[in-house]
Amino acid sequence: MSTQDDQTHAVSEQETEGPAAPIILFFIIGFAASLVLGWGIFPKLLYSQKHQPINFNHALHVEEVDDGCESCHYFREDGSFSGIPNLESCMECHEDVIGVSEEEEKFVAEFVVPEREVSWLVYSRQPDCVYFSHAPHVIAGKMACVECHGHIGESDHARVYEENRFTGYSRDIWGKNIAGLAKHPWERMKMDDCSKCHVRENVNQGSVQTQKGGCFVCHK
Amino acid sequence: MKIDRRSFLALAVGGAAGTALTPLPWKLTDDSSIWSQNWPWTPVPEKGENSYAFTSCTLCPGGCGLMVRMVGERAVKIEGLEGHPVNDGGVCVLGLSGLQLLYGSTRVKTPLKRVGKRGQGHWKKISWEAALAEVAEKLGQLRDDNQSHTVACITGSKHGTIPALFKRFMTVYGSPNVMTTPSVGDTLEMALQVMHGVEAQAGYDVENADYILSFGSGLIEGWGAPVRMFRANSAWRENGTKVVQVEPRLSNTAAKSDQWIPINPGTEAALAMGIAHVMMKESLVNNDFVESYTEGYTGWKKMVLDEYAPEKVASITGIDKMVIVKVAREFAGAGKPLALCGRGNGETPGSLAEAMAVHTVNALVGNINQEGGVVAVPIPEYAAWPETGLDNTAQIGMAKDRVDGAGSDAFPLAASLLNRFAAGAMSAKDYPVNALLVSGTNPVYSTPGANDFKKAVEKIPFVVSFSSYMDETAMQADLILPNHVYLERYEDIPVMAGLQKPMVELTQPVVFPMHDTKNAGDAIIELSNAMGGSIGDAFPWESYEACLEETLGDKWDVLSEDGLWEDEAFQPAGWGEAFATASGKFEFMNPDMDLMPSYVPLNLEGNASTFPLLLMPFDSMRLASGFISDPPFVIKAVEDTILKGKDACVEVNPATAKSLGLADGKPATLSTPKGEARVRIYHYHGIMPGVVAIPRGLGHSADDKYMAGKGVNFNELIGPVEDRASGLDMAWGVRAKLAKA
Numbered sequence: 001m002s003t004q005d006d007q008t009h010a011v012s013e014q015e016t017e018g019p020a021a022p023i024i025l026f027f028i029i030g031f032a033a034s035l036v037l038g039w040g041i042f043p044k045l046l047y048s049q050k051h052q053p054i055n056f057n058h059a060l061h062v063e064e065v066d067d068g069c070e071s072c073h074y075f076r077e078d079g080s081f082s083g084i085p086n087l088e089s090c091m092e093c094h095e096d097v098i099g100v101s102e103e104e105e106k107f108v109a110e111f112v113v114p115e116r117e118v119s120w121l122v123y124s125r126q127p128d129c130v131y132f133s134h135a136p137h138v139i140a141g142k143m144a145c146v147e148c149h150g151h152i153g154e155s156d157h158a159r160v161y162e163e164n165r166f167t168g169y170s171r172d173i174w175g176k177n178i179a180g181l182a183k184h185p186w187e188r189m190k191m192d193d194c195s196k197c198h199v200r201e202n203v204n205q206g207s208v209q210t211q212k213g214g215c216f217v218c219h220k
Numbered sequence: 221m222k223i224d225r226r227s228f229l230a231l232a233v234g235g236a237a238g239t240a241l242t243p244l245p246w247k248l249t250d251d252s253s254i255w256s257q258n259w260p261w262t263p264v265p266e267k268g269e270n271s272y273a274f275t276s277c278t279l280c281p282g283g284c285g286l287m288v289r290m291v292g293e294r295a296v297k298i299e300g301l302e303g304h305p306v307n308d309g310g311v312c313v314l315g316l317s318g319l320q321l322l323y324g325s326t327r328v329k330t331p332l333k334r335v336g337k338r339g340q341g342h343w344k345k346i347s348w349e350a351a352l353a354e355v356a357e358k359l360g361q362l363r364d365d366n367q368s369h370t371v372a373c374i375t376g377s378k379h380g381t382i383p384a385l386f387k388r389f390m391t392v393y394g395s396p397n398v399m400t401t402p403s404v405g406d407t408l409e410m411a412l413q414v415m416h417g418v419e420a421q422a423g424y425d426v427e428n429a430d431y432i433l434s435f436g437s438g439l440i441e442g443w444g445a446p447v448r449m450f451r452a453n454s455a456w457r458e459n460g461t462k463v464v465q466v467e468p469r470l471s472n473t474a475a476k477s478d479q480w481i482p483i484n485p486g487t488e489a490a491l492a493m494g495i496a497h498v499m500m501k502e503s504l505v506n507n508d509f510v511e512s513y514t515e516g517y518t519g520w521k522k523m524v525l526d527e528y529a530p531e532k533v534a535s536i537t538g539i540d541k542m543v544i545v546k547v548a549r550e551f552a553g554a555g556k557p558l559a560l561c562g563r564g565n566g567e568t569p570g571s572l573a574e575a576m577a578v579h580t581v582n583a584l585v586g587n588i589n590q591e592g593g594v595v596a597v598p599i600p601e602y603a604a605w606p607e608t609g610l611d612n613t614a615q616i617g618m619a620k621d622r623v624d625g626a627g628s629d630a631f632p633l634a635a636s637l638l639n640r641f642a643a644g645a646m647s648a649k650d651y652p653v654n655a656l657l658v659s660g661t662n663p664v665y666s667t668p669g670a671n672d673f674k675k676a677v678e679k680i681p682f683v684v685s686f687s688s689y690m691d692e693t694a695m696q697a698d699l700i701l702p703n704h705v706y707l708e709r710y711e712d713i714p715v716m717a718g719l720q721k722p723m724v725e726l727t728q729p730v731v732f733p734m735h736d737t738k739n740a741g742d743a744i745i746e747l748s749n750a751m752g753g754s755i756g757d758a759f760p761w762e763s764y765e766a767c768l769e770e771t772l773g774d775k776w777d778v779l780s781e782d783g784l785w786e787d788e789a790f791q792p793a794g795w796g797e798a799f800a801t802a803s804g805k806f807e808f809m810n811p812d813m814d815l816m817p818s819y820v821p822l823n824l825e826g827n828a829s830t831f832p833l834l835l836m837p838f839d840s841m842r843l844a845s846g847f848i849s850d851p852p853f854v855i856k857a858v859e860d861t862i863l864k865g866k867d868a869c870v871e872v873n874p875a876t877a878k879s880l881g882l883a884d885g886k887p888a889t890l891s892t893p894k895g896e897a898r899v900r901i902y903h904y905h906g907i908m909p910g911v912v913a914i915p916r917g918l919g920h921s922a923d924d925k926y927m928a929g930k931g932v933n934f935n936e937l938i939g940p941v942e943d944r945a946s947g948l949d950m951a952w953g954v955r956a957k958l959a960k961a
């Protein structure tokens with residue numbers, strides 16, 4: 001009885017107000033649009049593109065120096081890592097223009113002469129809540145630079161620096177791949193990547209200072 | 221085709237499902253956690269190579285050596301200097317937070333001229349030239365009117381080239397009115413002057429003593445050189461030195477001592493006399509010293525035997541008679557016993573008779589100028605320059621009586637009586653005070669009777685502050701000529717904090733001056749040159765640094781190299797040579813001055829029926845109560861039993877609180893004859909019934925939002941009580957009343 005009534009009612013509604021859009025169509029539109037947004041537009045919005053103040057040529061420098069990476073990125077006497085050289089270190093060679101490149105000319109004019117530090121953008125800088133020390137990795141762990149930093153030493157120009165608009169850190173930490181997939185360590189350096197290696201190599205599962213495990217290794 | 225509500229729902233569901241399959245939500249969650257753990261506005265230290273700069277701390281008289289960790293030009297952390305004779309790597313919480321005094325918000329950044337009313341805080345920036353010219357003009361005018369003596373000057377410390385330059389300026393200008401910030405050191409110096417006949421500071425060989433009897437000294441609460449005392453305290457624990465703390469309140473020092481003897485407030489001298497009584501009666505004294513090297517012993521002994529029998533002392537002090545006898549025996553029986561005085565952190569001078577009483581306890585066991593004893597340490601007097609002659613005006617001015625009465629017939633021993641300044645300036649009995657210069661101290665906050673002091677300053681037509689910070693005194697100034705802070709300047713610091721050897725330290729700049737400030741030494745040299753004539757002649761130096769270098773002579777090389785000059789060869793004088801009194805001996809009594817070690821009860825302000833309680837202050841390492849006030853890090857570290865919200869807590873014994881109906885944690889009104897304040901009740905079993913205590917160092921009205929408006933300034937609740945003998949303030953407390961708010 002009641003079935004009969006409902007059908008009659010439904011038919012009459014269709015007749016008076018035209019055909020209803022298939023719900024599935026709207027579902028698909030929403031679904032597809034969000035996929036485009038999430039995979040395509042979002043990464044473009046999230047990161048701003050910045051350029052290094054000087055288009056640095058690693059390959060050229062590595063050729064010229066004696067000690068490879070360590071010529072400029074060295075350990076200080078107190079064991080701390082110098083990271084990106086300061087102006088003083090650069091000036092050991094570049095007090096005046098010594099080559100023919102335009103970038104060097106620009107470097108000398110804009111930074112060396114006015115004695116202004118170069119505000120390099122650091123691709124691999126971890127957030128401030130992370131305690132990272134090079135010494136245990138490079139000196140004690142005998143790891144080569146390339147293991148984490150990849151083949152940066154062979155590059156002949158400075159890549160675009162993509163800055164996360166939200167956090168202010170480099171895209172390199174999360175990785176170029178927005179899904180977070182990486183083949184090599186230098187393609188991504190998130191917490192899981194650190195711990196994966198620490199677990200695999202069975203090193204420092206606990207903090208040196210507090211002997212506590214887990215978080216305290218890197219978050220002091 | 222009709223688009224209806226269901227279509228939108230479908231779109232949204234589709235969108236949500238799709239979004240969940242993109243990295244967007246996961247990435248944003250991750251980013252927001254990174255962002256919230258690294259707020260971009262949170263300051264983080266500079267990155268770069270670390271280096272160390274070396275200097276000395278001036279935030280208290282303790283004289284700690286510092287190493288400041290630097291990244292480039294930026295100071296990022298203050299640490300104690302390893303191997304330094306005072307602190308050997310240690311540093312206190314105030315010293316540690318010094319960078320906030322350098323980079324923080326309380327600094328005066330350029331010379332300022334008042335534009336609004338006094339205390340309103342409306343200022344105009346002016347140049348150094350204009351500021352110095354204005355001071356020179358105003359002071360010049362007063363001098364032309366033969367009013368040079370109506371100018372007064374207050375400096376922080378007594379010794380070193382900066383106070384000496386101010387004093388020299390005042391002398392050639394023609395005013396005797398130079399005052400310094402008082403402390404128990406002044407009282408002890410007087411005690412040595414009377415009993416030893418020498419000008420010296422009292423040094424204590426605490427490291428080598430094996431029995432410590434402290435009459436209320438906050439041994440780990442800022443007394444002496446604080447970090448040195450922490451170290452000594454740890455050493456005492458390790459080597460079994462017994463520490464006996466006599467104090468009405470269970471302070472940190474009392475809590476860490478081997479024996480705490482609660483005593484009726486202000487009766488410590490009676491206990492010292494009672495102990496002397498027992499030692500003399502039982503022949504426990506050092507006969508060699510007493511018989512051969514002292515004067516007036518017999519008469520004094522008779523007085524003590526008559527007047528300070530243990531029963532009587534027990535009734536004054538509230539300490540059991542047997543405890544008194546036992547402590548006296550233990551003290552006399554120890555190998556190297558040492559008695560210490562100066563309540564709390566030693567910022568209040570206390571009674572001279574009391575300092576002498578405690579000193580006598582030491583003398584009776586013969587530990588004067590001995591290992592583990594009290595040492596008369598000569599005051600380094602290098603900051604003395606050749607006289608350059610006073611002109612007529614200066615001579616007339618210098619011949620006038622001082623506003624504070626120091627050095628007068630009534631107070632011949634005193635060199636400065638800041639506690640008497642406000643009354644003198646208010647009454648203008650002989651003459652008014654027409655101008656005031658203040659350097660290195662904040663007397664509007666730190667002088668007992670602070671409200672009266674402020675009123676006196678308000679009356680002075682021209683006030684110049686040399687403060688680096690916008691403190692309470694600077695707020696009352698007409699002109700502020702800001703000094704560099706200690707991390708930006710040179711200054712010599714003769715350390716006068718109970719060390720057993722003469723020591724001078726050098727504060728050296730670790731960073732370039734951040735603002736348009738000037739070393740007070742340079743300011744005074746330039747001011748003198750601007751005034752010219754015999755005043756300018758007295759300041760021949762090109763700069764303060766040149767003056768310092770010349771003045772320190774041989775010491776400069778050592779100081780600029782090591783930051784520290786110690787008289788290595790110093791040996792305390794033997795008993796035969798130590799005393800320069802009329803008798804050439806240690807004098808128990810001075811009949812000329814009617815002075816002797818004794819118990820002089822304090823005439824407490826207020827009457828007992830209106831104000832039934834006794835209010836006393838206490839000190840904490842986490843509360844700076846002198847020239848410097850707590851930087852934000854330190855005030856954060858103050859316990860909530862001391863400061864709760866914006867209220868200072870008043871410690872009340874639960875029995876007293878019950879009788880007054882005051883519940884724990886509730887607000888109350890604390891009143892004394894001097895003032896009234898809102899406080900919060902803290903039930904504390906460690907304080908005697910009938911006695912209440914509040915912390916010193918709170919209740920600032922100036923400074924920044926971190927410090928101002930928190931708690932109450934104890935100095936506004938108490939007035940100075942003059943010690944008849946010394947003229948210094950001997951008040952240790954005041955009568956008070958507590959009522960529900």
Ligand code: SF4
Nearest residue numbers: 277280282284312315
């Ligand atoms: S004890 Fe005094 S001198 Fe030493 S670090 Fe603390 S404030 Fe500075």
